[in-house]
Amino acid sequence: MKAANGHVFRYGDNVDTDVIIPARYLNSSDPKELAAHCMEDIDRDFVKNAAKGDIIVANKNFGCGSSREHAPIAIRAAGVSCVIAETFARIFYRNAINIGLPIIECPEAAQEIEAGDEVEVDFDSGVITDKTKGTTYQGQAFPPFMQKIIDCGGLVNYINGK
Amino acid sequence: MGMTMTQKILAAHAGLPSVSAGQLIEADLDLVLGNDITSPVAIHEMEKMNVDGVFDRDKVALVLDHFVPNKDIKSAQHCKCVREFACKHEVTNFFDVGEMGIEHALLPEQGLTVAGDVIIGADSHTCTYGALGAFSTGVGSTDMAAGMATGKAWFKVPSAIRFVLTGKPAKWISGKDIILHIIGMIGVDGALYKSMEFVGDGIAHLTMDDRFTIANMAIEAGGKNGIFPVDDLAKAYMEEHSKRPYTVYEADEDAVYDEEYTIDLGTLRPTVSFPHLPENTKTIDEVGDLKIDQVVIGSCTNGRMDDLRIAASVLKGKKVAKGLRVIVIPATQKIYLDAMEEGLLKIFVEAGAVVSTPTCGPCLGGYMGILAEHERCVSTTNRNFVGRMGHVESEIYLASPAVAAASALTGKLSGPDEVQ
Numbered sequence: 001m002k003a004a005n006g007h008v009f010r011y012g013d014n015v016d017t018d019v020i021i022p023a024r025y026l027n028s029s030d031p032k033e034l035a036a037h038c039m040e041d042i043d044r045d046f047v048k049n050a051a052k053g054d055i056i057v058a059n060k061n062f063g064c065g066s067s068r069e070h071a072p073i074a075i076r077a078a079g080v081s082c083v084i085a086e087t088f089a090r091i092f093y094r095n096a097i098n099i100g101l102p103i104i105e106c107p108e109a110a111q112e113i114e115a116g117d118e119v120e121v122d123f124d125s126g127v128i129t130d131k132t133k134g135t136t137y138q139g140q141a142f143p144p145f146m147q148k149i150i151d152c153g154g155l156v157n158y159i160n161g162k
Numbered sequence: 163m164g165m166t167m168t169q170k171i172l173a174a175h176a177g178l179p180s181v182s183a184g185q186l187i188e189a190d191l192d193l194v195l196g197n198d199i200t201s202p203v204a205i206h207e208m209e210k211m212n213v214d215g216v217f218d219r220d221k222v223a224l225v226l227d228h229f230v231p232n233k234d235i236k237s238a239q240h241c242k243c244v245r246e247f248a249c250k251h252e253v254t255n256f257f258d259v260g261e262m263g264i265e266h267a268l269l270p271e272q273g274l275t276v277a278g279d280v281i282i283g284a285d286s287h288t289c290t291y292g293a294l295g296a297f298s299t300g301v302g303s304t305d306m307a308a309g310m311a312t313g314k315a316w317f318k319v320p321s322a323i324r325f326v327l328t329g330k331p332a333k334w335i336s337g338k339d340i341i342l343h344i345i346g347m348i349g350v351d352g353a354l355y356k357s358m359e360f361v362g363d364g365i366a367h368l369t370m371d372d373r374f375t376i377a378n379m380a381i382e383a384g385g386k387n388g389i390f391p392v393d394d395l396a397k398a399y400m401e402e403h404s405k406r407p408y409t410v411y412e413a414d415e416d417a418v419y420d421e422e423y424t425i426d427l428g429t430l431r432p433t434v435s436f437p438h439l440p441e442n443t444k445t446i447d448e449v450g451d452l453k454i455d456q457v458v459i460g461s462c463t464n465g466r467m468d469d470l471r472i473a474a475s476v477l478k479g480k481k482v483a484k485g486l487r488v489i490v491i492p493a494t495q496k497i498y499l500d501a502m503e504e505g506l507l508k509i510f511v512e513a514g515a516v517v518s519t520p521t522c523g524p525c526l527g528g529y530m531g532i533l534a535e536h537e538r539c540v541s542t543t544n545r546n547f548v549g550r551m552g553h554v555e556s557e558i559y560l561a562s563p564a565v566a567a568a569s570a571l572t573g574k575l576s577g578p579d580e581v582q
Contacts, residue, residue, distance in 0.1 A: 014350055014439060018547045023526040027229060027236035029203045041549040061351035061384060065545060066526065067286040069203055069302035090355050090386055091286055095302035145186050145316070155304050156210045159312065 002123040004081035004102060006053035009039075009046060010115035015058050016065035017092065021074040023066070034070050035077035052079040055121070057113045059085065063092025072101045082121045084128060084139070086110040097146055100154040104128065109137035123150075164414025166322040167389055168357040171297040171411050175280040183321035183418075191221065192296075193274060194309035195283030197265055197522075198226040198237065201244045203303035204284055208311050215251045217313035223255040223274055223283075224248050225265040228522040230258075233529040263494025263520045266290035266378060266462035271494055273404025277392045278411055282309050287462050287544065289380045293373035294400060295392035295410065300381060320386045322357035323348075324419040327364035329428035334578045336472065337372030338464055338542065338562035340425070341379040342433040346443030347423065354384035356420065359413065361391060364427040370399045371468035378463050379544050382440040432577045434540075435560035438548045446565060446577035456539040457482075457570040458551075459563055460491025460518070461525045464542035467497055469563040474506040476567035476578055477513040483573030488515035489524060489531045515570065527551045533558075540569040 380388030524531030
């Protein structure tokens with residue numbers, strides 16, 4: 001079973017890739033360097049407080065704006081194990097799948113889970129469990145084709161395996 | 163069931179007689195684009211793939227436009243990486259300083275994008291080429307790497323929203339006002355995962371530059387692509403700029419749309435997006451008294467000849483307000499030269515504006531016009547997110563070149579009628 005388990009950082013609607021990783025840091029593509037500035041324009045304490053395995057929960061249109069793959073790269077390198085949102089912007093959605101950052105769409109979970117809750121996500125079943133509240137949610141499963149890319153660990157491995 | 167214009171292009175490139183919304187397909191690519199920020203990541207990813215080189219040296223475009231001429235050592239390293247890759251793989255369409263322009267103004271101008279193409283670019287504003295009747299969409303660096311290596315990309319076939327544009331826009335109403343109006347109406351995720359298909363008799367009144375601006379900002383409504391029918395004006399543009407043959411696709415009469423909006427262009431007013439989302443629109447009549455610190459006229463959205471002509475017509479013979487910085491950025495070397503020959507650059511400089519070499523710089527807060535705390539900028543760019551142009555406590559007001567130029571004269575957010 002592939003799963004994520006961690007504490008939740010909460011954000012609202014339309015978290016754009018400019019706040020996930022501001023362009024002033026895009027003169028680098030080093031994941032560690034990017035991770036050091038992840039979310040800093042909306043949450044200065046994110047990097048300081050995020051621990052390996054933690055989970056980001058947000059509302060609508062997470063990752064909108066610039067196509068920069070640096071955004072999911074920064075989130076993953078900051079230790080985040082999964083992003084749960086009501087919806088994702090489409091380029092961010094592709095990028096996350098392509099680099100192997102687990103993401104899951106689930107409007108109910110995205111609306112009800114609160115900051116600091118301990119949450120577990122089972123990627124095989126799409127079940128999201130809020131251990132703090134004792135609630136469970138059924139997230140949207142990926143189409144089989146995308147699941148194959150995720151299972152390979154990203155698009156590069158998928159293409160190499162073809 | 164009939165297909166939308168976008169679906170027809172995708173079906174043809176997937177080798178299928180028809181496709182329907184939601185279907186996953188693999189499509190052949192006519193062009194794969196990257197810039198100096200996204201290409202280094204793509205190059206690194208491509209090196210991990212078991213391939214010898216790019217799938218077709220003529221169908222890859224690498225444009226150094228975001229941080230050039232290089233703003234610092236790290237961005238110089240990135241450009242060097244792209245330059246060496248382009249040289250090693252003999253990439254035909256590599257554009258370095260001196261030849262480069264802002265990618266989405268440059269590629270159509272160079273004739274690299276034509277109707278019927280399927281184009282991906284590791285830049286979200288790749289949707290611009292829909293103005294010519296191409297399917298083009300933004301992707302990330304790994305998709306770009308896979309595209310360069312294989313010449314193919316996977317897509318989920320989008321459903322569509324139909325925008326029927328009718329009537330003739332009033333003086334000063336440009337493509338920017340139209341697309342800001344639409345984004346204000348449907349929101350920044352109003353077209354999420356979907357095509358935005360523009361139709362209607364109003365299109366005949368829009369210049370190609372207006373259409374590029376509208377298609378360019380489809381992404382700001384969450385759209386996968388924006389697309390226009392291929393009329394005589396579009397054909398003439400392609401025949402002037404490109405040697406490549408183009409293919410005209412039309413939506414089936416029984417194509418199905420998720421939603422349809424009719425917009426009477428004659429009723430639109432100059433429109434401005436307030437911080438910090440493009441959907442926060444107001445007409446110029448509702449903006450109130452807002453003192454500003456900077457004006458930017460340029461970008462892949464509004465750095466073309468029409469944009470510069472409109473701005474110059476407002477600024478001609480006048481002076482920008484004291485204490486205001488006004489930055490004009492022609493989007494390509496050709497536009498720069500044409501604007502010089504037409505006397506537009508002289509008008510800008512005499513008015514007290516600076517004219518920059520082509521760059522994306524200020525639009526994304528890279529360099530060449532960064533804002534300090536509590537500063538306000540009226541900008542013809544495409545995003546007004548928190549911190550987009552500098553300090554997180556700065557503010558960006560998105561507007562047309564006419565509004566930006568008028569604001570440059572008054573020092574506050576103003577419409578062009580105010581300064582005539």
